[in-house]
Amino acid sequence: MRSVTMQMMKKNLRMLIPAGIAILIGTAFIAATLLFTNAFDRSLREQTTGQFGGANYAITTDGGDGADPGQETTVGDLRLDAVGAVDGVEGVRPDVTRSVLLGAGDQHGSGVALATSADVRLLPVEITDGRAPSPAGERQIAVPAKLADQWRLKVGDTLTLRAQYAEDPKDLQATITGLTDDPNNVYGYYNGASVISDDLMVACAETGSFDQVPTTGAYLYIDPAREAQAVPAVQAATDPAATVRDRAQMEEQAIKALSSNGGDVTKQFLLAFGVLALVVAALVIANTFQVLVAQRRRTLALLRTIGATKRQLYVSVLEEAGILGLVSSALGVAAGVGLMALATLATKDRSLGGMHLTLVMSWQVVVLPILFGVVMTVLASIGAARSATGVSPFEAMHPIEITGRRKARTGRAVVGCVLLLAGVAAALAAIPMTRSANGDASGAALLAGVAGCMLVFVGLAMTALFWLPWMMKGVGALVSLCGPAAKLANANIQKNPRRIAATGTALLIGVTLISTLATGAAAAKATMNEALDSRYSVDVAASGPQIPAKAVDAVKAERGVAATLSAKTAQAEFADAQGHIVYTTVIGVPDVAALQHVLNVDLGDPAPSLGAGDALMPTIEGGSGEALRLKDGTAALTEIGDDGEAQGAAHRLHVTQRAYKRIAQDAPNATFVDASLFDDGTFKATGDTLLVKLDVPSDLSLSNVYDAIAKDLQDYPDIAVGGPVAERSMWESMVNMMLMLLVALLAVAVVIAVIGVGNTLSLSVIERTRESATLRAIGMTRGQLKRSLAVEALLISLVTSVVGMVVGTLFGWLGIYIVMSPIADVVYVVDWGTYGTILAIAVVCSLLASVFPARRAVRTPPVEALAES
Numbered sequence: 001m002r003s004v005t006m007q008m009m010k011k012n013l014r015m016l017i018p019a020g021i022a023i024l025i026g027t028a029f030i031a032a033t034l035l036f037t038n039a040f041d042r043s044l045r046e047q048t049t050g051q052f053g054g055a056n057y058a059i060t061t062d063g064g065d066g067a068d069p070g071q072e073t074t075v076g077d078l079r080l081d082a083v084g085a086v087d088g089v090e091g092v093r094p095d096v097t098r099s100v101l102l103g104a105g106d107q108h109g110s111g112v113a114l115a116t117s118a119d120v121r122l123l124p125v126e127i128t129d130g131r132a133p134s135p136a137g138e139r140q141i142a143v144p145a146k147l148a149d150q151w152r153l154k155v156g157d158t159l160t161l162r163a164q165y166a167e168d169p170k171d172l173q174a175t176i177t178g179l180t181d182d183p184n185n186v187y188g189y190y191n192g193a194s195v196i197s198d199d200l201m202v203a204c205a206e207t208g209s210f211d212q213v214p215t216t217g218a219y220l221y222i223d224p225a226r227e228a229q230a231v232p233a234v235q236a237a238t239d240p241a242a243t244v245r246d247r248a249q250m251e252e253q254a255i256k257a258l259s260s261n262g263g264d265v266t267k268q269f270l271l272a273f274g275v276l277a278l279v280v281a282a283l284v285i286a287n288t289f290q291v292l293v294a295q296r297r298r299t300l301a302l303l304r305t306i307g308a309t310k311r312q313l314y315v316s317v318l319e320e321a322g323i324l325g326l327v328s329s330a331l332g333v334a335a336g337v338g339l340m341a342l343a344t345l346a347t348k349d350r351s352l353g354g355m356h357l358t359l360v361m362s363w364q365v366v367v368l369p370i371l372f373g374v375v376m377t378v379l380a381s382i383g384a385a386r387s388a389t390g391v392s393p394f395e396a397m398h399p400i401e402i403t404g405r406r407k408a409r410t411g412r413a414v415v416g417c418v419l420l421l422a423g424v425a426a427a428l429a430a431i432p433m434t435r436s437a438n439g440d441a442s443g444a445a446l447l448a449g450v451a452g453c454m455l456v457f458v459g460l461a462m463t464a465l466f467w468l469p470w471m472m473k474g475v476g477a478l479v480s481l482c483g484p485a486a487k488l489a490n491a492n493i494q495k496n497p498r499r500i501a502a503t504g505t506a507l508l509i510g511v512t513l514i515s516t517l518a519t520g521a522a523a524a525k526a527t528m529n530e531a532l533d534s535r536y537s538v539d540v541a542a543s544g545p546q547i548p549a550k551a552v553d554a555v556k557a558e559r560g561v562a563a564t565l566s567a568k569t570a571q572a573e574f575a576d577a578q579g580h581i582v583y584t585t586v587i588g589v590p591d592v593a594a595l596q597h598v599l600n601v602d603l604g605d606p607a608p609s610l611g612a613g614d615a616l617m618p619t620i621e622g623g624s625g626e627a628l629r630l631k632d633g634t635a636a637l638t639e640i641g642d643d644g645e646a647q648g649a650a651h652r653l654h655v656t657q658r659a660y661k662r663i664a665q666d667a668p669n670a671t672f673v674d675a676s677l678f679d680d681g682t683f684k685a686t687g688d689t690l691l692v693k694l695d696v697p698s699d700l701s702l703s704n705v706y707d708a709i710a711k712d713l714q715d716y717p718d719i720a721v722g723g724p725v726a727e728r729s730m731w732e733s734m735v736n737m738m739l740m741l742l743v744a745l746l747a748v749a750v751v752i753a754v755i756g757v758g759n760t761l762s763l764s765v766i767e768r769t770r771e772s773a774t775l776r777a778i779g780m781t782r783g784q785l786k787r788s789l790a791v792e793a794l795l796i797s798l799v800t801s802v803v804g805m806v807v808g809t810l811f812g813w814l815g816i817y818i819v820m821s822p823i824a825d826v827v828y829v830v831d832w833g834t835y836g837t838i839l840a841i842a843v844v845c846s847l848l849a850s851v852f853p854a855r856r857a858v859r860t861p862p863v864e865a866l867a868e869s
Helices: 002-011 013-050 080-084 145-151 198-205 224-237 247-260 265-295 297-305 310-346 363-389 410-434 439-462 464-482 484-493 497-535 549-556 592-598 702-713 724-767 769-777 782-820 832-849 851-859 862-866
Strands: 057-060 089-094 097-104 107-115 126-130 140-144 158-163 172-181 194-196 217-222 243-246 540-544 561-575 581-589 614-618 634-639 651-658 670-674 687-694 720-722
Touching: 002 013, 002 310, 013 247, 013 265, 013 310, 013 363, 013 724, 057 224, 057 247, 080 089, 080 217, 080 224, 097 198, 107 145, 107 198, 140 145, 140 158, 145 172, 158 198, 172 194, 172 198, 194 198, 217 224, 224 243, 243 247, 265 310, 265 363, 297 310, 310 363, 410 439, 410 782, 439 464, 439 497, 439 782, 464 484, 464 497, 464 782, 484 782, 497 724, 497 782, 497 832, 540 702, 549 561, 549 687, 549 702, 561 592, 581 592, 581 634, 592 687, 614 634, 687 702, 702 720, 702 724, 720 724, 724 782, 724 832, 724 851, 769 782, 769 851, 782 832, 782 851, 832 851
Parallel strands: 107 194, 140 172, 581 670, 614 651
Antiparallel strands: 057 217, 057 243, 089 217, 097 107, 097 158, 126 172, 140 194, 158 172, 540 687, 540 720, 561 581, 561 634, 561 687, 614 670, 634 651
């Protein structure tokens, strides 16, 4: 029987190709996902353990006996001199890092600095030119080679170094002794790491000596031949609260922490889409084998006539499915490996978000996709196998017209309706739960909403056999008015509602998920944009210790910038009418007219007075969101120093209040005063601010203008750029990137579903061979027959896509309401652009899907087809 099965597969090879492609796509996706996560895992491991350098042991302060979690450990506590004197210890490096600001001429940037070591193999970075700073050296530094190349620095040059978060930062001149490279991308966020001598680290840590510098441990290299004696001696020599661990223990601990922090989330996330693709492929496979069984009914009947049992026919179909699944899955794995290999070659000399792609094979990459592909294919063919057992020997003499009609199961309808009602109830229940301010209630609302959407979707899929053909019948009735081809297509769709429902469900899955994401993203962006516009009163605000005039001029010259205002700032506090302390940023402006030019709110007519004794304050306190009330219409402002303490005398000013909002994220309250109060010393300027109003021309976007402003200020690391446009740009970039990724992943399922449309048409052509021949015989042209199949494909694709878009829109609106209604008024929008694209793709793909079935339908001459009867 197996040889017969192989012969039937060879004969119907062209029919198996669409199902094989569906399996190949799904398994290739899973294989590529596993390879990507292998590369991701290796990269993370290298980054996580690369900080150990060439050390084979470490002293750690996070688990020793008697360790006090609240006590800070210093280099002196570890007694590294005594540790280095232990016989067998060849090198010691304290684990000390500091965030620093580097400068050379007009160039500035932030970075990270590591304590140096006399044994360079213990450093987590490589010295590519020159030498590493000596621990006892005087103001020596090795800088990243990338930075040196960018700033045109070389060994022997000097640059400025200062601690980024020091209480009293001081500029230190350092001599470059070498250039570093970060081969494991441990410090990729900083574009590499600098190595500094001990005296520079002491200055950055603001301590009296290197022994007082805080540390998290130390790295050692111990001669492997003397480990047995050296390790106990090191443990005895160091701090009793510290623990000596070998490198294997350190790596295991680091990887365990990585996994507990969500290291497998990416893998699970991507695999979910691979499984989804194969689930959709299963529907395509099921239809494919229905096609094969329908095409082979006479062959199967002949086999029954010569003695083949029902069990043999059943096993034959399953064997065929298993062989198809095995071959297609193996090809899918090969395709996935090939794609990953090409991606590895294409990104050989660069990283993706700090990750270097490498081809890391494992048995899971080969076994899991093949196993899953074979199992899914066999399961999907069970229905066709059962149909094969229903073929009677009598059909070998006289083919029976196949209608494919089956009485719908009552139980299926009942269960589907129950799930629909339960899902709607859960979704509706999530709406009032969202209004609660309780965090647990919000989490429960999200859970109820997701569960409700899932139940509704499963209910729709289960009852698709009932409502989808009914909808197509209604739409088809209108389409049938367009001519004979359309009328024939409408009639053909009604012949097998079960198959149409299965095909439509496959497409419904992908379209609904894409529509949900598109609607959610569009609503999220619109909601956040409106919230940001109502939260801020300026478009862009830049602040820092000092904003140079040339930077202001560069921003002012950008296209899309309508007005700018540069002003001095100070931090102050005052008491409101209830005696509550309110913190505010005092901003000195030349006059109200200049301020009005950069604000997005009207300050009123007449404009408020802003003389030497006046101040302009908001009506709402930005921190609490409550009305700001002042006693006697005045406020006594007291300046605040860097330590947060009030200093100097209070300055009482007459206050005019207007309904403007915050200026920047870190300035919830802004008080405007006349700039002369900074000139005469009433307020001491502690910083600068630059307020910018935009008027974006039609050929630019807000993001374009914001990026240009950020680029003008990027050479000044102390200047922070904020405001609604900045937040909107970051928000939209994040949403767009995630949407593109998710839609690209879901497109795999849609492609497979479209293959299913072609399979359904193929089955229809096989079942209607005699009908098509009769129509040809009475005068229907080849073009009309082809058009009828094209209209049939269009009806299936468009009706299913529209239903998916409607359901997806409702799901997206519900999700965005649950997530964002606690923080903003939700804006309900429809992403018409994405929906138009979905419909256009559905039209094109359905027309393409109808090409091969149409060619098959018109290929057989009418006389030859009629002769079969």
